Amino acid sequence: MTTDIRLPRVSPDDAAVTLIKWHVGVGTSVSPGDVIAEIESDKAVVELEAEDAGVISEIRVPEGSDDVHADQVLAVLDETGEQSAEATPAETLHAEAPHAETSPDNTSPAAGASLQSPGDDPGTSSLAERMARQAGIDLGSITGSGPDGRVLADDVRAAVGPAPSVLSARPIETLSVDGDTDLHGGFEPEFDIQTPDNMRRVIAERLAKSKREAPHFYMSLDCGADALVDLKDTLAESAKVSLNDLILKITATTLKRVPALNAAWSDAGIRYFRSVDLAVAVAIEGGLITPVIRGADNKRVTEIAEEMRDLVSRARTGQLSREEYQGGTFTVSNMGMYGVGHFTAVINPPQAAILAVGAVSERPVAENGVVSTAKLMTCSLSVDHRVTDGVAAAEFLQTFKRLAEDPRLLLL
Numbered sequence: 001m002t003t004d005i006r007l008p009r010v011s012p013d014d015a016a017v018t019l020i021k022w023h024v025g026v027g028t029s030v031s032p033g034d035v036i037a038e039i040e041s042d043k044a045v046v047e048l049e050a051e052d053a054g055v056i057s058e059i060r061v062p063e064g065s066d067d068v069h070a071d072q073v074l075a076v077l078d079e080t081g082e083q084s085a086e087a088t089p090a091e092t093l094h095a096e097a098p099h100a101e102t103s104p105d106n107t108s109p110a111a112g113a114s115l116q117s118p119g120d121d122p123g124t125s126s127l128a129e130r131m132a133r134q135a136g137i138d139l140g141s142i143t144g145s146g147p148d149g150r151v152l153a154d155d156v157r158a159a160v161g162p163a164p165s166v167l168s169a170r171p172i173e174t175l176s177v178d179g180d181t182d183l184h185g186g187f188e189p190e191f192d193i194q195t196p197d198n199m200r201r202v203i204a205e206r207l208a209k210s211k212r213e214a215p216h217f218y219m220s221l222d223c224g225a226d227a228l229v230d231l232k233d234t235l236a237e238s239a240k241v242s243l244n245d246l247i248l249k250i251t252a253t254t255l256k257r258v259p260a261l262n263a264a265w266s267d268a269g270i271r272y273f274r275s276v277d278l279a280v281a282v283a284i285e286g287g288l289i290t291p292v293i294r295g296a297d298n299k300r301v302t303e304i305a306e307e308m309r310d311l312v313s314r315a316r317t318g319q320l321s322r323e324e325y326q327g328g329t330f331t332v333s334n335m336g337m338y339g340v341g342h343f344t345a346v347i348n349p350p351q352a353a354i355l356a357v358g359a360v361s362e363r364p365v366a367e368n369g370v371v372s373t374a375k376l377m378t379c380s381l382s383v384d385h386r387v388t389d390g391v392a393a394a395e396f397l398q399t400f401k402r403l404a405e406d407p408r409l410l411l412l
Contacts, residue, residue: 003052003077007039009070015202017041018066019074028056030077037074040198045318054079066198199287210349214265218344219393220380223404225360229375231407235301244334245305247357250403251332252276252296252304253410257399260392261383262329264350270387279328279348280308282315289315290348292328301410336360342378352387355400356380377404 007017018040030036030050037048058076061068068074129139142159144151196204228246235241255262255276264271276297279290291311293304314320331348336359345356358378365374379400383393403409 001079002057003054003079004073005036005048005050005075005077007048007068007070007072007074015041015205016067016069016198018198019061019063019068020045022059022063024056024075026056026059030054030056039068041322048074050077052077052079197286203287206349207346210347214347214349215385216347216382217385217390217393218380218382219390219397220342220344220378221397221401222363222376222378223401225375225377225404227407228404229360239302239305240309241301241305243336243360245301245308246407247334247404248278248280248293248296248304248308248332249299249301249410250400250407251330251355252278252293252299253403254396254400255330256297258392258396260388261353261381261396263352263387264329265352265384265386266350273329275329277327277329279325279331279351280311281331281333281345282312284316284318289320289325290328290331291315291320291325330354332357336377342380344380345382347382347384351384353381353383353393353396356382 020038020040022037024030024034024036031053032049032051034050035047036050036056039046039048054077056075057078059074060076061072061074137156137159139151139156142151142155143149145155228243232241232243232246255278259272262273262276264273275295278293278296280293282289282291291308293299293307293311296304299307311320311324315325328348328351330351331345331354333345333354334357335343336357339359341358341361343356343358345354347354356379358380360375360377362373363376364371365376366372379397381393381397
């Protein structure tokens with residue numbers, strides 16, 4: 001009996017993924033749990049595991065295919081066959097394969113395979129190899145804790161210590177190109193070209209779609225930050241709380257009090273979410289990711305701080321599961337650590353709004369004819385005009401400003 005090995009759903013909007021590498025070839029015997037391929041989605045590299053035992057009888061999608069969709073047949077598993085004596089994994093790993101075949105669109109689970117995100121199941125030699133290579137460590141120097149002494153990803157992490165730099169899903173080749181005269185009227189300067197990986201491609205597609213379909217409008221105001229900075233310094237004596245953690249807590253509380261922006265447009269109607277699942281923009285190699293703090297409106301600032309540290313650390317080593325960076329109801333993008341004073345952000349679809357927070361800086365202010373200085377930060381709100389109007393956006397910013405300038409109000 002044969003079973004089709006199909007690609008499980010990796011992206012909620014069925015964005016195309018890339019099949020980076022096969023770990024098996026035609027004639028390879030596999031057991032449940034064996035890693036058979038690596039898949040690059042828009043946010044991470046995930047590993048495809050066999051769910052059934054058998055022999056790979058056919059590979060339909062070659063390595064490097066970058067237009068692979070959910071439920072597409074990747075390979076065929078013969079559950080009754082035996083491995084050919086002539087065929088070995090080394091000989092068949094890069095076997096020629098027919099062109100990719102697209103199966104009907106549906107969301108049924110893949111037969112004969114499952115996906116594991118790096119970090120979900122560290123017991124995979126491929127992940128350990130990739131991490132060791134990135135960290136410059138000889139795998140032979142590491143004592144494995146897995147079955148039969150197999151080196152696991154946790155073993156590499158222990159050998160490395162603190163998290164290494166971001167694991168690049170796929171190196172980007174830079175090519176020198178000339179002779180293309182389509183853009184500059186026959187006077188094309190020389191240029192280098194980079195083929196975007198899946199992350200950059202999906203970011204481009206989603207944000208371009210957001211700007212096309214969601215009628216953005218923008219509002220900004222300056223918030224006094226003296227009290228907020230003082231609170232951060234006070235809390236630093238007993239807890240690891242950053243200014244960004246306080247901003248996230250204030251945002252979550254504001255959304256609880258102004259729920260019109262904790263929403264999303266849909267064809268069926270406007271969805272008003274019952275909890276504040278706060279997505280936070282985090283820069284990683286090749287793009288950005290938005291890990292989500294679930295129920296942020298019901299968490300203390302120390303809980304938000306601890307969760308945020310964990311999410312950022314694992315985001316930058318490619319170890320977040322899909323559930324940890326999808327499904328946010330509102331996004332915060334803070335560029336203050338880069339010294340950016342003011343910017344506007346593109347809405348993260350299907351959310352209704354995104355808050356852009358600039359750096360805290362000391363600026364002159366005038367009050368009752370007297371000029372003094374104060375710490376200020378500029379906060380800019382981008383809003384989907386289909387979901388709500390200017391009054392609700394202004395109410396959000398006013399509420400955020402009151403809480404930022406007097407954080408004691410968070411206790412009310």
